[in-house]
Amino acid sequence: MYKTTNIAIYGKGGIGKSTTTSNISAALAVSGARVIQIGCDPKSDSTNTLRSNRHLPTVLDSMREGKKVRLEDISAVGFSGVLCIESGGPVPGVGCAGRGINAAVTLLKELRLFEEFKPDFVLYDVLGDVVCGGFAVPIRDGITDRAYVVTSSDFMALYAANNLFRAINKYAPTGGAKLGGVIGNRLIPGYPLAIIEDFVQKTGVKLLGHVPRSLSVSRAELYGKTVIEDEPDGEQAAVYRELAARLAANQDLVIPNPIGTNDLRIWARDWGDRLYSLESGVVEERAAI
Amino acid sequence: MDEATCFFRGGCAFHGALWTAASIEGLTPVVHSNAGCVAQAFLAARASGIGLADWLQIPSTRAIERHVVFGGGSRLREQIKNTVKIIEARLYGVIHGCESAMVGDDIPGLTKEAVEATHRVICSLVCGLHGDSRLGYSRAMADFVAAAGDFKDKIKLSSALGPESPPRVNILGVVPVTDLNYRGDLLEIARLLEGLGVRANIFFGPLEGVEELVNAGDADLSLIFSKWGQAAARKLLELHTVPLAQLPSMPLGFKGLKTLSEILTQNLQAGPWGQGAEAFLQSEQLKLEYLLEPLNQFRGEILGAPVALVGDESLLAGLAGFLRDELGAEIVLAIITEPLSDDEASGDDLANGEDLPSSPQFQALSEFSAQVVRTSDSAEIERLIAQTRPLIILGGEPEKVLAEKYGTGHLTVSFPGRQIVLGRTYVGINGAAALAEAYVSQILAALDLNEENLDLGLKT
Numbered sequence: 001m002y003k004t005t006n007i008a009i010y011g012k013g014g015i016g017k018s019t020t021t022s023n024i025s026a027a028l029a030v031s032g033a034r035v036i037q038i039g040c041d042p043k044s045d046s047t048n049t050l051r052s053n054r055h056l057p058t059v060l061d062s063m064r065e066g067k068k069v070r071l072e073d074i075s076a077v078g079f080s081g082v083l084c085i086e087s088g089g090p091v092p093g094v095g096c097a098g099r100g101i102n103a104a105v106t107l108l109k110e111l112r113l114f115e116e117f118k119p120d121f122v123l124y125d126v127l128g129d130v131v132c133g134g135f136a137v138p139i140r141d142g143i144t145d146r147a148y149v150v151t152s153s154d155f156m157a158l159y160a161a162n163n164l165f166r167a168i169n170k171y172a173p174t175g176g177a178k179l180g181g182v183i184g185n186r187l188i189p190g191y192p193l194a195i196i197e198d199f200v201q202k203t204g205v206k207l208l209g210h211v212p213r214s215l216s217v218s219r220a221e222l223y224g225k226t227v228i229e230d231e232p233d234g235e236q237a238a239v240y241r242e243l244a245a246r247l248a249a250n251q252d253l254v255i256p257n258p259i260g261t262n263d264l265r266i267w268a269r270d271w272g273d274r275l276y277s278l279e280s281g282v283v284e285e286r287a288a289i
Numbered sequence: 290m291d292e293a294t295c296f297f298r299g300g301c302a303f304h305g306a307l308w309t310a311a312s313i314e315g316l317t318p319v320v321h322s323n324a325g326c327v328a329q330a331f332l333a334a335r336a337s338g339i340g341l342a343d344w345l346q347i348p349s350t351r352a353i354e355r356h357v358v359f360g361g362g363s364r365l366r367e368q369i370k371n372t373v374k375i376i377e378a379r380l381y382g383v384i385h386g387c388e389s390a391m392v393g394d395d396i397p398g399l400t401k402e403a404v405e406a407t408h409r410v411i412c413s414l415v416c417g418l419h420g421d422s423r424l425g426y427s428r429a430m431a432d433f434v435a436a437a438g439d440f441k442d443k444i445k446l447s448s449a450l451g452p453e454s455p456p457r458v459n460i461l462g463v464v465p466v467t468d469l470n471y472r473g474d475l476l477e478i479a480r481l482l483e484g485l486g487v488r489a490n491i492f493f494g495p496l497e498g499v500e501e502l503v504n505a506g507d508a509d510l511s512l513i514f515s516k517w518g519q520a521a522a523r524k525l526l527e528l529h530t531v532p533l534a535q536l537p538s539m540p541l542g543f544k545g546l547k548t549l550s551e552i553l554t555q556n557l558q559a560g561p562w563g564q565g566a567e568a569f570l571q572s573e574q575l576k577l578e579y580l581l582e583p584l585n586q587f588r589g590e591i592l593g594a595p596v597a598l599v600g601d602e603s604l605l606a607g608l609a610g611f612l613r614d615e616l617g618a619e620i621v622l623a624i625i626t627e628p629l630s631d632d633e634a635s636g637d638d639l640a641n642g643e644d645l646p647s648s649p650q651f652q653a654l655s656e657f658s659a660q661v662v663r664t665s666d667s668a669e670i671e672r673l674i675a676q677t678r679p680l681i682i683l684g685g686e687p688e689k690v691l692a693e694k695y696g697t698g699h700l701t702v703s704f705p706g707r708q709i710v711l712g713r714t715y716v717g718i719n720g721a722a723a724l725a726e727a728y729v730s731q732i733l734a735a736l737d738l739n740e741e742n743l744d745l746g747l748k749t
Binding site: 060063064066089090091094095096097099100103 | 360
């Protein structure tokens with residue numbers, strides 16, 4: 001009897017969610033797990049690096065055509081057997097992408113995707129912030145039981161993470177997903193990790209791991225590959241493997257305590273002051289940098 | 290639970306917009322909404338008794354999830370194209386439901402596209418989630434009068450306006466369906482205005498509604514019969530400098546007619562049109578006196594009975610004025626059940642340097658009735674009725690239940706009313722006679738049934 005772990009991965013747009021998710025999927029698959037990655041973003045580029053940038057019709061493209069949709073038409077087997085699916089979305093500026101996510105996920109259930117494929121892990125890579133109820137679908141209705149947030153140390157990325165915490169706070173008490181943790185991404189050495197550590201501590205969540213900024217990620221993407229495929233023995237691949245292992249083992253799910261909007265601004269300003277002191281050479285005791 | 294806490298008193302703004310569009314003779318509505326909205330609007334209209342005719346023929350996109358996810362613009366484009374091929378109309382009016390509003394389908398853009406393809410199409414952007422059906426009428430009417438003027442050269446008009454033509458007056462604020470008697474009321478208003486020397490654009494009814502819509506910008510005055518007519522009147526003032534004037538109530542009885550006549554005199558330029566007005570007023574006064582004369586036998590307890598009124602404020606103000614001043618009734622309670630207008634809800638005061646007086650109907654009601662309350666809470670309405678113990682309630686179907694419970698008379702005057710209403714009117718002179726007839730009959734019937742009143746010696 002297989003047991004599926006359903007995971008939603010959120011984060012601000014452009015922060016590296018798809019790169020992180022794809023590398024985690026690849027690492028899990030290489031370790032022998034059956035993995036499905038579902039891109040929940042109208043851009044439909046979540047799984048590109050798992051399938052060498054080859055064309056994949058999206059679920060919503062197929063629905064739009066009005067024909068009977070079959071699983072084989074909307075899925076592709078990517079690197080190491082990861083099953084890749086893109087929900088897709090409407091033409092920018094028309095329709096409702098949020099409703100599209102809902103419709104796509106509903107269709108995948110109707111097509112018995114999960115019973116047919118019997119995955120160990122399903123990773124939902126969800127568009128940016130929680131912009132409306134539709135984008136919260138993966139953390140509602142028992143679709144996933146855990147969400148992770150990818151973030152950098154930039155304020156707007158943390159602001160988006162905090163917003164997701166608010167959504168989790170809303171849905172978790174009625175059976176929605178809890179938070180598995182935060183993943184720091186594209187971190188340069190120095191203060192960024194300290195900012196994220198402070199943020200997770202204040203919101204009562206866990207830092208699952210962090211991924212340093214690396215040229216090998218950019219290079220692999222240009223080749224249409226994950227780092228796990230392109231440079232399996234490299235340091236960056238080891239980082240993703242470690243992250244994937246922690247994610248697979250993690251059962252410590254929490255309901256976060258989001259920071260109030262005004263308190264978040266005060267917290268950010270405080271960090272701004274600290275960085276200013278650092279740049280201007282003022283060294284304060286316990287600067288946490 | 291066996292008692293409703295809130296009764297249906299109006300439907301949604303989409304319903305109001307559809308009732309408006311469907312009531313304009315010569316205009317075919319094109320509905321962009323999910324399947325069920327038109328049927329629901331029809332069912333809601335049934336609460337007025339007769340409801341809408343021909344609802345099965347209303348073209349609708351019947352949008353489904355696909356049109357929400359990807360946008361329903363192309364489906365609407367297709368529907369407009371097919372409708373103009375299949376249904377011959379002088380004008381087509383696009384209205385839309387909540388889903389397409391939420392996903393932002395470009396209704397004005399698609400309407401413009403259809404117009405550029407030489408189709409005669411106008412649109413309204415009001416949708417269900419904006420509020421009550423009266424608001425739907427208000428916004429749809431404003432959108433329609435604003436857009437219809439562009440089609441003056443494209444629609445063949447049956448009668449051209451000449452220098453000898455009587456002044457034209459737009460009748461705004463009589464709401465289809467939620468004003469139960471709107472057909473009869475509009476015909477009576479048109480008759481009265483004709484008698485006073487003025488031609489009325491009533492928009493709904495057997496006359497050419499589209500033609501009146503197209504010509505609304507050329508009218509000499511917009512007369513506002515309820516607050517729901519303000520938006521369209523303002524639009525006509527803004528676009529075509531049509532002056533506007535507001536009535537303090539629906540005109541009922543001779544005083545109502547006199548007020549109507551005075552407002553016309555104040556707001557229209559003097560001219561040959563008013564020459565016959567005085568004679569008309571006299572003849573209408575005599576007619577009403579003649580018709581009401583048999584009621585003199587009931588002066589005293591019957592005509593002076595305590596009355597409660599429940600419904601929309603413009604209607605109530607008209608009823609209260611006539612019942613008190615012309616029949617001698619005691620208005621113990623007036624309950625306004627309609628929602629606030631946009632202006633009222635936002636606290637805007639139209640009197641501040643604007644061209645409209647502030648809440649004239651409310652002011653009129655306050656003058657006529659001992660107590661004026663604004664509520665649609667059925668428990669509150671029952672409490673007020675129980676407290677004031679009127680001998681008769683003039684209201685809607687929900688008040689009929691209260692009338693039976695408290696042994697009072699009841700006359701259906703407001704929405705919802707489960708009656709077939711064809712040409713009935715409670716407006717003007719004919720409306721005054723009809724109202725008085727029904728009103729006294731109901732009081733007599735109530736006295737027959739009410740043991741407590743037997744000692745009045747009036748039981749027949």
